[in-house]
Amino acid sequence: MSGKELPKQEKRRWGRIETNIADLVSGVKENKFSSIARAISMVEDEDPLLRKDILRKIGTSATKAHVIGITGPPGIGKSTLIGNLSSGMMARGITNGVLAIDASSPFTGGSLLGNRIRMQDKLRESHVFMRSLANRGEKGGLSRSAIGAVRILESAGNQEIIIETVGAGQADLDIMNLADTIVLVLAPGLGDEIQAIKAGIMEISHIFVINKMDREGAYFAMKDIEDIVSMDDHSGWKRPVVGTTSNDNDSYNGLIDAILSHRKYLEMSNSLSVKRRYMELETALEDEINETITSKLKKKLLEEYVSGKGMGHDRLDDDPFSIAEDLLKNFLEYSIE
């Protein structure tokens, strides 16, 4: 199936990319930002054939990236933190790329992509690629684009990929499943909000950050989280609590160290990217199944119907739904025990 051509119409739709797809893929591998950007657009457009085409041509990569998910309530300082984290890593020679997700309006589908402005100066100085993704209110769609975008950034040779999420909802948990290391960002004075967060993301986080350590109550906030963490079962990863302040570059060293130790911890147990590979397979399977069912299986069942092998012609007056249901049932009974 590898040599399968895109249908003509699809080819025309992305004609410019199609003719340059080899260039695009080699551009991605050379970490050329314009190529990475266009490749991500291709996975963002919900076109299964194109996504498959580009991701397959990109293939597997020599570098194995570690994915860091940064989550926490809006306004807590995630975007600002990512600017510092990313440039701090670059200063240590650790290559990285950033994806930041913003919420779309469920009514208009529009979105204000506001994460970039908080981090762009640092990222620009350090020559880091960053891309904003709108969640478009659809969890399935977002996971797909994010999975593809991570693959592309990995293929560009990034050792670390940092993802900022919107900080709420099921889609967020899905994205967090992509991440090897989940960093939950909190700040002094959250009070009751902490209770709400505790219920979901708290359990699955690997590192806690108290941001805005310049604020009053910072040490109490750290103590609160340290108390929670002290009740963890101590057999596995010991979850660190680190403090950061946006105007103190050195304060990010503790966070970088914690992230790198978690990476090492995962590598020792051979579990780096395991979840991500599983998600990649899951989406690839879903695409394949959709493709098969909508094209091949449909064709096969229609043929069976016409040839009389399936249900016979005598049901033309039946309602089409019952015929379709019977055809599929019949097929599944034969092929799946």
Place this chain on the structure above:
Amino acid sequence: MAAGKNQSSSKQRPPKILLAKPGIDGHDRGVLVLARAFRDAGMEVLYAGLLPTPEEVIDTAVNEDVDVIAMSLLNGAHLTVFKRVADLMKERGIDDIALVGGGTIPEEDKPALEALGITGNYGPGTPLSTIIEHVRKRAAEAREKKMGQD
């Protein structure tokens, strides 16, 4: 992960717009109004912030793969600054991102901007619907170019 909506028909991203003030100009009320208006019209909107250079504007546009750069200046420097953005784009061979301008742009400057491919050039009092319609049209043209239907 649920399949959600039907995947068989391909679905395009909404138009993506970069709003920029590529120069020393602190008048940001207009761009903030436009940012919300574009979002409410169903577009994905990035705001580059005050004072980024033309180079930064273009880098951002490329990395985010936007369809339109919407440039706003009220400081009177549009002829030089907008032109620099257009020239840099040409230099870098970028022809699938549209340039739209606006702010305090005198009528007599508009032909020169148009000649550079910078369209719109709307000033105070222009109805938002006129601006949105224009930006949407330019975004669609840029998207067509990206997809090679020139």
